[in-house]
Amino acid sequence: MSLSQGRPYLAIPGPSVMPDRVLGAMHRAAPNIYGGALHEMTASVVADLRRVARTTAHVATYIGNGHAAWEAANANLFSRGDRALIAVTGQFGTSWSNSVERMGVGVERIDFGRRAPADPARIAEALSADRAHRIKAVLVTHVDTATSVRNDIPAIRAAMDATGHPALLAVDAIASLGCDPLQMDEWGIDVLVAASQKGLMTPPGLGFVWFSDKAREVCRASDLRTPYWDWEPRGFPSEYWQHFCGTAPTHHLFGLREALTMLLDEEGLESAWARHRALAGAVWAAFDAWGTAGDIALNIADADHRGTSVTAARIGGGGAARLRTWCEEAAGVTLGIGLGMAEPSDSAYGDFLRVAHMGHVNAHMTLGVLSVMEAGMRALKIPHGPGGIDAALKAIAGV
């Protein structure tokens, strides 16, 4: 007997839960790619990609995942021998910096550890020390999915501006777009990177790079650009095929069209932000109660510095790994692994996990995950404080 039969729930930070409507919109015959509905739909998707990022910037869409979108951004931003300043607050910052370094760009990393956001003052210091203005761009993850830390993008922009350094600001919003408040234009972001499979509720396979007029001009001569990654034809196509440098990702586009309608026209972006904040509040409340006894703690101590789409936590003594296995095998819920907190060969590797509350997720799903987790802690005799579920219920009920 197992209680895992029934609809499984992948509560990991991407791929996120895909709405049946999104999957249904993709379930169709191959469309005519020469004109008509597909072309009109693509134009509306481009318009809504601007709306979801709160920008009038240009957008290039790639067939690829988040790693592909990073590489796309890098290729357009940099020339060989340029320098990049990277604020690292988790595994995703590290991975983006490795990607840009392997492309031949000089990398200056500021590592803020795994439990704190980037300090804008230190970014400003590094820019001020670069008197020759060799740093072409500052790269930051908005929410680093590995640590669940949220970086303060407007504060980083303000600190950069105060130095008078001309570096562009490039932001990875793969884990936050559609979940956490983000406003590309208002916040002065020059280049924004995202992908389809997280807050955008669409299967993995589309990567997006938004680029401002300023970024377009500054990067015109970037020599890392190759035909496939070049954002120019994708952002300014004179023929339909140039949107995607070849065959369009037809079915992903139909899925994304449906997801954007749900997010922007039905729920509303600000309501989606508020929903993510409320669900995150329930998760945080449960962990705070569990952490009053035993070796359990949220990774980011200050709630103001947490992303609202994913929560990273520690359950010591290998409890996190044991709990993940129990939740999957006994209850049909898959929790995220800890990422970049310890080496897989290290005994501490099993002390970390992540709970996603990202995209097409509602109160009963998040409360269900938390209840399953507490059942698992009881079954496995993992020491934990009382009242976790009650605290989550109070957070949801607002009392």
Ligand SMILES: *Cc1c(COP(=O)(O)O)cnc(C)c1O
């Ligand atoms: C998921 C994620 C990535 C990587 O995306 P892939 O599709 O797995 O390549 C990069 N950055 C952030 C912040 C992410 O959450």
